[in-house]
Amino acid sequence: MAKTILAVDDSSSLRQMVAFSLKAAGYNVVEAVDGQDGLEKAKMQAVDLVLTDQNMPKMDGLQLIRTLRTLPEYAKTPILMLTTESSDEMKTKGRAAGANGWLVKPFDPQRLIEVVKKVIG
């Protein structure tokens, strides 16, 4: 059965490109427009991996990760950040919040798929 990935980003074009790339590799993709929406969708449906942006309205990526990590069903789920932020300071914050990896935009579809495969198979 295909694994499901929750893609959270406030840019609709970015979400479309992530979904296009991951669907082509055989994954199901659920899209969310910001951290709040991502949290609601994660609660409604179990996902195998969360791929989230950092800078978003309502709830940013770090807040989303911290909140998801308090939910027993998401305590161990892989969470990757996909963001324009590339500073070591932000990566350290992401790691402390519970992120499993950090991908700096722009992403290359092939490389994204390789990383996702490495993390969830």
Place this chain on the structure above:
Amino acid sequence: MTRKKILGSHVKRLLSGVSLHGRRHLTEVETDLLQTELLLEEAIDKLTASFMAVHGAVGARQEAIERLLDGGTPTPEDRALLRSMSGEVGAHVNTAITSMQFQDMTAQLIERTLRRVAGLRDFLGTLSEHGADIAPETDSDEIVERLGKVSMALAIQSLELRSMLRRSVEQKHLESGDVELF
């Protein structure tokens, strides 16, 4: 210090504050606009190249198909060409997807620019409001007090503007970014 000197030093402080904060914000606006221009230029170049490459690959595939439809026997070159084309088109599409992400980055840069421009407008509005309160007959002590207040208000406004802005986008090229697994 005489009243005249005190007034002069407050006017000087206000003018240098307006100049410093104004120039600092405008420099940031200029930097963000230049970066937006760089990203747009590179995106257009790369997307044009990807589009032309996909067009070329599809055209070559069509020629090979036409030869087969006309009853021709596929040569080893035709077979190799047709087999490699999906991968070739896929690679061009991947490059285009990376390039199309200029929209996400330039949107962030433009949002920062807009916020700074709006902040500068508010900054000038504050200056105008306080200036309007000063009448020709206002005595110098009161003018000094008002100038002190306006200098303070402008400094606070400038700091608030800087703190509410998202970090700047650092990417200057549309190459795939770093990946780090923890």
